[in-house]
Amino acid sequence: MSEPIDENTTYGTTLVSDSGDGITLEEINDAIAITHIGGAVFVGILMLIGFVGNLHVLLVYAFRTKPSNHRIFILCLGVLDMVTCSIGMPFILVDLRYPLMFYATAVCKILRFLNYFMCASSAFLLLVIATDRYRKICVPLGKQMSETMAKVSCGIAMAVAFAISWPAPVLYGYSIEHTNVGNITGVRCWTEERFKKTKYQAYFNFLLIFIVFGTFTVLCVLYSMIGAQIVRHKTFRSTVTNSKSLPLSTISHNSKDSGDTVATPLPSSEEEAEEETEMHEKKDVNSVTRDSRIRFNFILMKIPQKILAVGRKSRDVQSLASDNTSGENGNKKLSKEDMRTRRITLIMFVITVVFFGSFVPHLILKIVVLMKKNFLQTRSPAGLYLFNTFIWSFFINNMANPIIYGFCDKRFRKEIRSMYGRLFQILRCN
Known part of the structure; x- marks a missing residue:
């Protein structure tokens, strides 16, 4: 739910001569863009896999499955991931290619907001999903979440994400970047000039980090209670089975x-x-x-x-x-109904683990940079390649869900095989 740290500061002193003789902004931009090749390749691979995978998810769950809470949640996550893969990630690729020549201020504001909103919406949807799973497993005789309630809950989650993400288009925009090469300056899609000397950006990042850890804590508690209840069910059934004789x-x-x-x-x-x-x-x-x-x-x-x-x-x-x-x-x-409930719970649990696990490298790198101010300036070119690659690890969650469904959902695999089987038959007939 956050963007990388300001990694390009003072790159001019490490990548090019500080004399500025005969050096243009385009050359400085290209020199910095080279250090982003690893990140661009990484994001590009995630974008392609995520786009194809989420397209299959939307086709199968929208047209080949029966209405259920499970279906609603997967479709919501699929739409968010598809938007990120088709709009959010291409924007990042452009930003990596033109780190000092990003002049489209309006596009910068919209896409920064979009990335924050997509990520925050996914996190809050995982909370809704965990609550639904908790009711199914731990309170099976109580009132369950209906399909209408599931849709309303998804809408509320996105509304909260919108309320949290609105500072992004205000804080981000036209940002002048000094290259330390003569008097050459570039333009970045980063904190606007009027907010650079304020603490608003720090407050915004602190709020996002607090939400990440708060959401993670609540999800850990809910899934711990779900896991404990499943263990109790297994223990009781084992007692009954052993006493049948x-x-x-x-x-x-x-x-x-x-x-x-x-x-x-x-x-x-x-x-x-x-x-x-x-x-x-x-x-x-x-x-x-x-x-x-x-x-x-x-x-x-x-x-x-x-x-x-x-x-x-x-x-x-x-x-x-x-x-x-x-x-x-x-x-x-x-047993069949019970196993289906547990299978769906397992799928949602794995999705949650992957979501937060994908943020671990990103957050570690951000914390290191914040604690050690000259960390980036003292890195070798190879070190910068690695940093600019793994700083985008949080995009893994946008392409991972279709893979999780492929491994854990037999119905999803069956529908995919059936869909391609019909496609091959059509091609043969033609």
């Missing part, structure tokens, strides 16, 4: 809250179950019992009652309560 019978158990009759597996006699329940109520429920059968029966007696107290608000309650008598078909159906 125990002799059980099924009786009808009435819930006072719901009034429904639900088939629940119980011990061989109701009296025995009641005695075991009373015994466990006198003890610490969380203590480890030696008798696994008693513990299992206690779990089966208690959990359905707590769930049924919620009332008839969710179909999941009915499917869970009837799992013990519905046979393997019900178990397979529940």
Whole structure:
């Protein structure tokens, strides 16, 4: 969510003679542009891969998938990434080629704002996605985010991103750059002259860094809670699976809250179950019992009652309560739905990790430059090549999502194969 540090300052003293005899602005510009070759190649590769990949994402999820929150979120991220790859990255390439000859002030303002807005929108969308995943995994019986709510949440995320990014077109624009080569000066797309002696740019960058770390912290908390809940689900299922061989019978158990009759597996006699329940109520429920059968029966007696107290608000309650008598078909159906929820959660988690991971090299380089003022001036040409390459690492997230879908989403791979299969058939017929 930030731009590179002002890396071109005083390049004239390191790249060309400071006498200025016979040297033109174009020659100085070209000398500085050479140090940006690594960055230009890096950004260009990301741009091409991202454009092709996000085009496939938009085609598949817009026309080949059913409506869902998952689809809405992926389409929003895909549109943002596509705009960045088709508009934002080409602007950076132009800026790298003409670091001292960027005269289009209006274009500079618009595209600086666009890059900030796209990045901030992606970050806030990841917050919305994490909230939706948290509700699905940790509060499955509570109110879930509808498709309308998902669309409104995406709109709110973009509105917040707009409110945060509006200083960019004000702060950035026509910036005179002194080359330290005679009296030659260039023009950059950077902090406007009227704001160079103010601290507004510093405040803006501080706000962006605060938002990055704040968003990262919230996402870590949400996905930690999601991960812990998934582990608890696996532990409970393992307990149930290991206890299937125990002799059980099924009786009808009435819930006072719901009034429904639900088939629940119980011990061989109701009296025995009641005695075991009373015994466990006198003890610490969380203590480890030696008798696994008693513990299992206690779990089966208690959990359905707590769930049924919620009332008839969710179909999941009915499917869970009837799992013990519905046979393997019900178990397979529940497992399939559960696996789909976990798969989508995994995809969104990986997208989040890649998003913030792509900022790590960029932020490290910015911090180093801020802490060591002469860092860039003392770099060798090879060092400048490396700096000007990895400073653009945050663009990785704009091309990575289609690759993540390709590895993690079987449906996406299937639709891509189907799409190209039909295309090849059309070509053969022609």
